[in-house]
Amino acid sequence: MKYTFFILIISILTISCTRNANTKNGQSNIELIKVDFSKEYTQKKFPNTNYSMRVQRLEDNKDFPVGYVDKLIVNDERIYLLDRSKSQSIFVYNRAGTLLQVINRIGNGPGEFTSPTDFDVDKKTDNLLVMDANLRKILIYSPKGNFIREFKYDSFAIRLLLDDEGNIILDNGNIPSPEGAYYLSRIDQNGKHLNSFFPADSSVLGITLNSREPLQRTENELFFLPVLSNRIYSLQDDEPSLVYQIDFGKYWPDNNFCEQMKKVHPLKIRQFMFENNYVCFLNYIQTKDVLHIDFYKDKNYSLYYNKQTKQSLLVAMEDESMSFPLATYGNEFVFIKYNEITGAPTVVFYTVNFDLL
Secondary structure (H helix, E strand, O other): OOOHHHHHHHHHOOOOOOOOOOOOOOOOOOEEEEOOHHHOOOOOOOOOOEEEEEEEEOOOOOOOOOOOOOEEEEOOOEEEEEEOOOOOEEEEEEOOOOEEEEEOOEOOOOOOEOOOOEEEEOOOOOOEEEEEOOOOEEEEEOOOOOEEEEEEOOOOOOEEEEOOOOOEEEEOOOOOEOOEOEEEEEEOOOOOEEEEEEEOOOOOOOOOOOOOOOEEEEOOEEEEOOOOOOEEEEOHHHOOEEEEEEEOHHHOOOHHHHHHHOOOOHHHHHHHHHHOOOOEEEEEEEOOOEEEEEEEEOEEEEEEEEOOOOOEEEEEOOOOOEOOOOEEEOOEEEEEEEOOOOOOEEEEEEEEOHHHO
């Protein structure tokens, strides 16, 4: 994937070290998912490993062409794309691919952002909430793209996600918050701090090597992948509950390696990971029935894990014009495929086929 490493080098390098975390007492139902590289599916190349695949073309915009899609949200009515780099814009389409709005208000004034760091859609109002991490403010736009208002927040954050009450969960990117050493904090839509939760691991506090989307919502449940971790947690009632642990065996960096990396420049970590043949760039996304993780070891991989049957399908992602899944819709994973000549994005809906096994 020709677009993958450019973005990862800048902000989301991920190495993963096994370590303990605070979880609920008496916790059970932790799923250990073993990745066996000897069982890589090679008979067909992705995306021909599917039940179904749907393609949705998107209307072009000559004034603000889409570059790299950093975030994607798909709901019943609309498709939202975030391009942080080339256009520094958020694009809103209907489900037929017609462009409805482009939110591109670069600046330091009201209704403007220096760069759109992240965004989410309020399910109650369909308003768009846009984060500007540089100015530490969140801007609210109407479903038609009109600026409504903005507000400041106090602590540093790199990602946001709305909870079921419409409050905003901020991911601080492993930078300690003023309230204490927590990964996550919650504010209301006026910027008032409500609480901080998920205590950070003090042994790696301050190391800002995060996954693509550490904080996610699936079926109205929140999930979180901490920095330098191979463990995915549920955040029911704001308490971390370990649900998945990914086992890469000898290809996983041990604690001693991670201690050494704390003194190394982030751009050097990738080199050390490659030299030691470790798995890196770990990310996750899931539907109700299937967990997907992607990572790099010699090449880009995707692993699909069926939560019901416990089957795993490991495939290489060798199409450089295809992204990893950036969103889900129902039981489908949603990718971006870039035109190999123009670079224009197309939305691809994909359902994995476990009958191949």
